[in-house]
Amino acid sequence: MIFEWSYISAIISSTLRMCSPILLCSLAAAICSKAGVFNIAMEGCMMVSAFFAIVVNYYSGGSVLLAILAGILSSMLISAVLAVLIIRLKASPVVAGMAINTMSGGLTTYLMYVFFHTKGLFQNPTLNGLSKLTPFFASAFPELAQMFYGLTTVDYLSWIIAILVQIFLYRTVIGYRIRAIGINPEAARSLGTPVEKYQFWTMTLSGIFCGLAGVLLSMGSVTLFIQNITSGKGYIAMTANNLGKSHPLGVAVASLFFGACQSLGSFLQQAGLKGQITGSIPYAATVLASVVSSIRYRRQKEKKIREAISEN
Amino acid sequence: MNKIMNKIGNSNILFSLMAILAGLLVGGVIMAITGQNPVEGILGLLKGGYLTSYAIASTLTRATPIIFAGLSAALAWGSGYSSMGAQGQMIIGAITAAIVAPRLGFLPPFLAVIITLIFSMTAGALYSLISAHISAKYDAYLLIVTLMFNYLADYLASYLTNYVFLDPVALDKLAIQTIKIEGSILPRIFPRYTTHYGFLIALIAVAATAFIINKTSFGYKARMGGLNAGFAEYGGIDSRKTMYKVLLLSGALAGLGGACEVLGTKFRYVDKMITSPGYSWSGITASLMSNYNIIGVLFSSIFLSGIAIGGSTIELSMNIPSEITQIIQGVITMLVTAKFVIRWHRKENGRKEAETK
Numbered sequence: 001m002i003f004e005w006s007y008i009s010a011i012i013s014s015t016l017r018m019c020s021p022i023l024l025c026s027l028a029a030a031i032c033s034k035a036g037v038f039n040i041a042m043e044g045c046m047m048v049s050a051f052f053a054i055v056v057n058y059y060s061g062g063s064v065l066l067a068i069l070a071g072i073l074s075s076m077l078i079s080a081v082l083a084v085l086i087i088r089l090k091a092s093p094v095v096a097g098m099a100i101n102t103m104s105g106g107l108t109t110y111l112m113y114v115f116f117h118t119k120g121l122f123q124n125p126t127l128n129g130l131s132k133l134t135p136f137f138a139s140a141f142p143e144l145a146q147m148f149y150g151l152t153t154v155d156y157l158s159w160i161i162a163i164l165v166q167i168f169l170y171r172t173v174i175g176y177r178i179r180a181i182g183i184n185p186e187a188a189r190s191l192g193t194p195v196e197k198y199q200f201w202t203m204t205l206s207g208i209f210c211g212l213a214g215v216l217l218s219m220g221s222v223t224l225f226i227q228n229i230t231s232g233k234g235y236i237a238m239t240a241n242n243l244g245k246s247h248p249l250g251v252a253v254a255s256l257f258f259g260a261c262q263s264l265g266s267f268l269q270q271a272g273l274k275g276q277i278t279g280s281i282p283y284a285a286t287v288l289a290s291v292v293s294s295i296r297y298r299r300q301k302e303k304k305i306r307e308a309i310s311e312n
Numbered sequence: 313m314n315k316i317m318n319k320i321g322n323s324n325i326l327f328s329l330m331a332i333l334a335g336l337l338v339g340g341v342i343m344a345i346t347g348q349n350p351v352e353g354i355l356g357l358l359k360g361g362y363l364t365s366y367a368i369a370s371t372l373t374r375a376t377p378i379i380f381a382g383l384s385a386a387l388a389w390g391s392g393y394s395s396m397g398a399q400g401q402m403i404i405g406a407i408t409a410a411i412v413a414p415r416l417g418f419l420p421p422f423l424a425v426i427i428t429l430i431f432s433m434t435a436g437a438l439y440s441l442i443s444a445h446i447s448a449k450y451d452a453y454l455l456i457v458t459l460m461f462n463y464l465a466d467y468l469a470s471y472l473t474n475y476v477f478l479d480p481v482a483l484d485k486l487a488i489q490t491i492k493i494e495g496s497i498l499p500r501i502f503p504r505y506t507t508h509y510g511f512l513i514a515l516i517a518v519a520a521t522a523f524i525i526n527k528t529s530f531g532y533k534a535r536m537g538g539l540n541a542g543f544a545e546y547g548g549i550d551s552r553k554t555m556y557k558v559l560l561l562s563g564a565l566a567g568l569g570g571a572c573e574v575l576g577t578k579f580r581y582v583d584k585m586i587t588s589p590g591y592s593w594s595g596i597t598a599s600l601m602s603n604y605n606i607i608g609v610l611f612s613s614i615f616l617s618g619i620a621i622g623g624s625t626i627e628l629s630m631n632i633p634s635e636i637t638q639i640i641q642g643v644i645t646m647l648v649t650a651k652f653v654i655r656w657h658r659k660e661n662g663r664k665e666a667e668t669k
Binding site: 040085089090091092094095096098099100102103105106107109110111113114119232235238239242274276277279280283284286287290291294295 | 342346347394396446450452456457459461463467468470471590593596597600633637638639641642643645646649650
């Protein structure tokens with residue numbers, strides 16, 4: 001059964017679906033760390049966006065576009081508040097970020113009760129999900145198209161954004177300045193770059209990415225809002241950013257790995273493994289991946305040193 | 313105006329009080345926006361948390377795990393290690409207590425409780441040590457490793473409760489819980505009120521931690537590391553050894569907190585009993601509010617616990633969701649961490665004044 005094509009393609013498509021929110025969030029983390037800001041509020045931004053997307057979706061009678069906009073705007077707003085706290089008011093990024101994360105859990109549950117008079121889960125037939133795209137080659141190669149089954153427009157957008165971030169960071173003047181700030185803010189300031197302004201807008205931009213990720217969570221494969229919908233994906237994305245060394249390409253590979261772990265978990269659960277074991281796979285994989293990458297990094301370094309010695 | 317700001321910047325207590333006021337204000341504004349009466353809501357919150365003997369008893373009961381989490385956080389964060397692991401360590405301590413205590417029925421209750429507490433402390437400390445080791449040896453962020461370990465602990469405890477130690481005679485078949493502990497429990501201090509001897513253990517833990525931090529050479533090394541890691545290293549303090557010791561102790565405190573919650577209030581491990589009330593985050597907020605001062609943790613934990621108890625009261629009586637307290641707590645945290653602002657402004661002002669002179 002495992003070697004059947006339909007099974008393999010189902011795993012691939014679910015990996016791609018699980019990957020895109022993590023990819024968007026880890027890109028958000030990546031641009032922030034390139035700009036020298038430690039942002040851990042992806043979890044909170046994503047949750048707020050997922051919630052307001054559903055709220056606007058419901059009250060506008062199912063307008064997907066308005067819902068996406070609401071998600072992005074709310075997440076941007078939260079990111080901007082955090083940016084002011086960290087950059088302007090010099091708050092500890094860890095504490096302020098964690099405060100945002102826990103507060104968004106409280107805020108969304110509070111507002112969920114106020115708007116929908118329920119606390120656990122909100123689902124309604126009038127809600128519309130993101131439109132799913134069928135690949136253009138679906139009729140010619142139906143087997144190949146199976147791998148992309150159920151992917152929404154935003155899923156594809158996340159990969160386009162990854163490419164755009166790559167171009168933005170390494171091919172534009174603004175991207176060059178952002179990286180310069182991350183490497184040495186004092187030097188950048190002495191060259192006349194308004195460091196705080198750049199950091200603020202980078203964080204706000206990261207809010208847009210997290211907003212899209214949140215929209216994907218609440219309107220992607222299923223259209224609903226459930227308490228704690230993000231379930232640690234923001235933190236996993238931080239690890240993806242670390243593993244990918246904040247480089248968009250590396251980050252994308254790491255996100256794919258974590259997407260695969262999550263889809264593996266859900267497939268093993270269908271195969272009868274206990275939910276507690278399959279549920280812990282992504283978190284265990286996060287720790288293991290950090291360990292393995294650190295060992296590899298160290299070995300490469302040692303190898304370089306040895307080569308340098310032998311050359312002399 | 314600047315003078316006032318300077319004074320406030322110097323006084324931690326006053327600043328925390330201002331943060332609390334601002335937090336309540338934001339809570340009131342949110343209540344007003346969502347169509348509730350903010351004055352009644354806030355007054356109800358305070359009354360439900362502090363103003364009746366029953367409320368005080370419930371507040372102290374709930375404060376017990378928060379104090380332990382707060383001590384754990386004050387120790388770790390005050391020494392410069394941003395560990396979020398108190399939650400996982402509490403879960404491990406709690407499930408250990410729920411497994412060990414029912415099997416010690418043959419011992420006198422007092423001895424059984426002490427042995428259970430020691431088991432839980434050890435379990436919490438070891439769990440903390442594993443994450444500390446992974447973080448130190450493999451250069452992973454301690455923050456992320458401990459967060460991941462929280463999820464893992466939750467799943468592990470849930471698995472053990474569901475498939476290994478599930479209560480076979482539970483009346484409610486849907487309840488995921490271990491068997492009830494008979495005998496070897498922490499009894500109530502006064503029979504009428506829920507406050508149990510765990511609160512006294514928490515007070516002892518506060519005194520012990522304050523002693524360790526303020527009066528021993530280990531405490532001095534830990535605080536040095538928190539104030540200036542580079543300087544501590546230069547002064548000959550082995551930072552990795554200190555880190556292991558600090559996180560071991562902070563894990564032991566958290567594990568003890570989890571055990572007290574099992575032995576004092578629930579008498580068994582119930583799935584999600586540590587995760588859903590958010591004890592760990594309240595503890596971290598408490599330690600921030602007191603600027604990692606150990607004695608201060610005691611008072612800020614009791615305050616935060618009162619807000620939470622008041623929150624559940626107004627949820628029942630006024631239909632205001634109790635999550636309002638999470639929002640209030642978040643605002644307080646943000647304002648407390650932004651207190652560096654005022655100090656920073658003060659410094660800037662001082663520099664400008666010096667320049668003009």
